[in-house]
Amino acid sequence: MINNARARALSIEAETAVSAAHAIYKEHMVLLIDCLTIWRWMNKKVWDIAYELDIEKSVEKTIEICSLVRRGLTETPHRIDMTTLLDVYIDKIFRDPLFRSTLLNILKYLMKRENIGTIIINRIKRKSY
Numbered sequence: 001m002i003n004n005a006r007a008r009a010l011s012i013e014a015e016t017a018v019s020a021a022h023a024i025y026k027e028h029m030v031l032l033i034d035c036l037t038i039w040r041w042m043n044k045k046v047w048d049i050a051y052e053l054d055i056e057k058s059v060e061k062t063i064e065i066c067s068l069v070r071r072g073l074t075e076t077p078h079r080i081d082m083t084t085l086l087d088v089y090i091d092k093i094f095r096d097p098l099f100r101s102t103l104l105n106i107l108k109y110l111m112k113r114e115n116i117g118t119i120i121i122n123r124i125k126r127k128s129y
Contacts, residue, residue: 013045020062021055024080024088028123032076035066054096057088082124 001007010018016037023034042063050059061084068074092099110116 011045012041013043014049016041016046017049017053017055017059020050020059021053023062024058024085025055025092028080028085029126030062030065030069030076030078030080032069034062035069035076038063038066039070054092054099057091061088079126 019034019037023030046059047056050056061080065074065078065080069076069078093103113119
């Protein structure tokens, strides 16, 4: 309830799954808050949601990176390397029919943007959020 009104929100488990997917697919970077979310809320139901949404690979990769952070082997923000990005996107293309159905629209959108090459290169090279 917010100001005596019902407000819908994601469950803790859905928030955890979405956070991991967002870090990998959209930001291409894992932040400390992503790791804190994983460390605090990760459970079997998160895996169930990830499976339902076809985002298991992004959850898996986020957990791997957060494990490296916890062991002091990397720091956040942790930029996702190109090999990992290709791996998760190719997996998403082959396993998720909804993603495949929107792929043409994504490509059309990208082609309409000016300086798209520069934008992509800057996104890949950035070191922080």
